[in-house]
Amino acid sequence: MLRMISTRVATSVVTLFLAAFFVFFAVQALPGDVAEQLLGQNATDEAVATLREQLGLDTNVWVRFVEWLGNAVTGDFGTSLVSGASVSSTLWTAFSHSLLIAVPAIVVGITVSLLLGILAGARRGTTTDSSVSVLSLIAMSIPEFVVATLLVLVLAIAIPVFPSVVLEGPDATFGDLLPAIVLPCITLVVAMGAYIIRAMRSSTIDGLATEYATTATLKGVPRRRVLWRHVAPTAVLPVLPVVSINVAWLLGGVVVVESVFNYPGLGKLMIDSVSTRDLPVLQAIAVLSAVVYVTVNLLADLLALAADPRQRTLHQPRRRRSSATPVPQEDIR
Amino acid sequence: MITRLRGLGQLTPGTRIGLAFVGFTVLVALLAPWLAPYDPVATDAENALAGASWSHWLGTDQYGRDILSRTIEGGRFALLVSLLATTTAVVVGTLIGSVAAYYGRWVDGAITRVLDAVLAVPSVLALLLIVSVFGNSVPVLVIAIAVVYVPAVARVVRGAARPVLASGYVTAAKARGERSLPIIGREVLPNILDTVLVEFAMRASWVVLLVSTLSFLGFGVNPPTPDWGLMIQENRTALTVAPAGTIAPIVALSLLVVGLNLAADGLGKHFGVDRARRGVL
Numbered sequence: 374m375l376r377m378i379s380t381r382v383a384t385s386v387v388t389l390f391l392a393a394f395f396v397f398f399a400v401q402a403l404p405g406d407v408a409e410q411l412l413g414q415n416a417t418d419e420a421v422a423t424l425r426e427q428l429g430l431d432t433n434v435w436v437r438f439v440e441w442l443g444n445a446v447t448g449d450f451g452t453s454l455v456s457g458a459s460v461s462s463t464l465w466t467a468f469s470h471s472l473l474i475a476v477p478a479i480v481v482g483i484t485v486s487l488l489l490g491i492l493a494g495a496r497r498g499t500t501t502d503s504s505v506s507v508l509s510l511i512a513m514s515i516p517e518f519v520v521a522t523l524l525v526l527v528l529a530i531a532i533p534v535f536p537s538v539v540l541e542g543p544d545a546t547f548g549d550l551l552p553a554i555v556l557p558c559i560t561l562v563v564a565m566g567a568y569i570i571r572a573m574r575s576s577t578i579d580g581l582a583t584e585y586a587t588t589a590t591l592k593g594v595p596r597r598r599v600l601w602r603h604v605a606p607t608a609v610l611p612v613l614p615v616v617s618i619n620v621a622w623l624l625g626g627v628v629v630v631e632s633v634f635n636y637p638g639l640g641k642l643m644i645d646s647v648s649t650r651d652l653p654v655l656q657a658i659a660v661l662s663a664v665v666y667v668t669v670n671l672l673a674d675l676l677a678l679a680a681d682p683r684q685r686t687l688h689q690p691r692r693r694r695s696s697a698t699p700v701p702q703e704d705i706r
Numbered sequence: 707m708i709t710r711l712r713g714l715g716q717l718t719p720g721t722r723i724g725l726a727f728v729g730f731t732v733l734v735a736l737l738a739p740w741l742a743p744y745d746p747v748a749t750d751a752e753n754a755l756a757g758a759s760w761s762h763w764l765g766t767d768q769y770g771r772d773i774l775s776r777t778i779e780g781g782r783f784a785l786l787v788s789l790l791a792t793t794t795a796v797v798v799g800t801l802i803g804s805v806a807a808y809y810g811r812w813v814d815g816a817i818t819r820v821l822d823a824v825l826a827v828p829s830v831l832a833l834l835l836i837v838s839v840f841g842n843s844v845p846v847l848v849i850a851i852a853v854v855y856v857p858a859v860a861r862v863v864r865g866a867a868r869p870v871l872a873s874g875y876v877t878a879a880k881a882r883g884e885r886s887l888p889i890i891g892r893e894v895l896p897n898i899l900d901t902v903l904v905e906f907a908m909r910a911s912w913v914v915l916l917v918s919t920l921s922f923l924g925f926g927v928n929p930p931t932p933d934w935g936l937m938i939q940e941n942r943t944a945l946t947v948a949p950a951g952t953i954a955p956i957v958a959l960s961l962l963v964v965g966l967n968l969a970a971d972g973l974g975k976h977f978g979v980d981r982a983r984r985g986v987l
Contacts, residue, residue: 400835
């Protein structure tokens with residue numbers, strides 16, 4: 374058990390290291406000279422030389438990688454090329470703003486989706502089921518920017534309840550942002566909910582068909598109790614990876630939603646930094662997102678281990694290899 | 707497998723509707739130059755933001771361009787890029803996935819770690835970086851999107867190939883002294899073709915969404931080329947004056963993606979690959 378956990382943690386660290394490696398070299402090994410690219414074609418030779426020196430481009434790329442990684446581990450990502458401010462402080466402000474919309478979206482989204490999924494699965498074939506299924510199919514088919522646009526049309530323009538964009542910049546306080554988080558949150562819930570609903574529905578249907586559910590029913594346990602006490606707790610387990618992938622995506626990739634609402638979070642910072650080619654910031658965002666992704670997946674795996682004793686022994690070899698995979702369904706073929 | 711492919715004739719109504727949506731969108735995109743009543747990039751300042759009329763069924767945008775013509779032509783770019791990118795991602799991902807499953811041990815371990823690491827970097831960030839450096843030509847977009855989706859495809863294929871590799875006929879082929887690539891090509895691939903097909907259909911729906919997202923963010927097509935994502939971005943500000951400019955591309959895009967999703971669900975059910983269970987990966 375302890376060995377499994379430590380192996381799992383070790384693989385996460387290796388994955389994280391590889392991700393940092395890719396990010397660094399993808400950014401550094403871009404064609405042409407980074408300094409020239411940053412300054413544009415009209416830059417003087419002196420300006421290029423100064424920037425090269427500032428970026429340390431003349432030292433060996435491996436040395437720079439080790440230095441950058443060493444600093445990154447301690448939370449120091451250097452200074453922004455554009456504003457000159459410390460990258461980590463900019464990053465943490467943006468990240469905390471993103472969390473402000475992501476955390477409520479995650480809590481509401483997961484709860485509602487799991488309940489809807491169980492409901493649809495338990496009432497398979499009824500009107501409830503088909504409406505939930507059709508709605509989730511539609512929700513996963515329209516991109517977030519469309520959901521956001523429609524929400525603005527209805528709840529900010531037609532019935533002006535919420536602000537459609539955030540006017541404050543990165544310095545906004547939580548109080549300023551509070552009324553503005555509602556629409557981004559709803560958008561995120563819609564975007565992430567569909568996949569969880571579908572997974573939970575499918576898993577509930579399987580759970581209701583198991584022998585222990587049949588036994589409970591035959592013993593005379595009320596249907597409602599069979600569903601909530603016998604089926605639901607086990608049926609949530611296979612859905613965990615789906616949830617964790619969605620949470621990781623939510624924290625890393627809220628780019629579109631933040632861009633539509635002009636919300637000063639991580640995604641907005643990403644777009645701005647791409648336009649200004651602010652490499653240290655981009656590297657830091659990528660690493661932070663990778664950390665979030667790996668951590669969330671690790672937590673989901675450990676949670677599954679804690680909740681499901683079967684996973685601790687029976688599927689040990691397969692589990693370890695499939696690490697963060699949303700359990701591949703090869704066995705149902 | 708082959709018999710199951712033949713059985714495609716008996717599909718559920720949902721799948722038929724899905725395939726019809728996709729077919730309709732592709733057909734309209736192919737015939738767009740003949741269908742569109744106006745030149746989609748011709749501006750007409752006199753007629754800007756006009757409402758629906760007999761000459762412009764869906765009205766015009768802020769430059770006076772006909773919205774119906776732009777919507778009809780708007781799927782061409784996204785469809786082309788999506789088709790190429792999805793095909794590349796699925797082919798490369800299938801190869802990597804089956805190689806990882808075949809060799810197992812440290813090859814598998816190394817490949818899995820690398821794929822995990824690529825997955826950990828947010829796809830939109832990777833795409834934006836590649837596009838901002840190499841430009842937004844079609845080949846660059848195709849390769850960039852393929853890079854983003856190869857790890858996910860490879861992981862799914864690897865999972866599907868593993869039980870096939872444990873089967874008797876693969877052992878027999880190995881015992882006959884066949885080499886690894888022919889075994890992968892002749893024994894493994896035909897038996898995971900169903901998984902790969904479903905993978906293609908569902909991957910296509912995400913690629914379409916990603917391409918339009920990219921255009922929406924201003925990193926996809928160059929204006930004034932008509933594209934749904936770009937149209938939504940351009941006309942969003944005039945939402946109250948000329949709502950058709952935003953609604954029409956939304957409807958077109960949703961029709962295509964709902965169609966792709968229905969088709970993927972139907973194919974999945976047909977082949978017994980439970981798609982809903984897998985979530986977003």
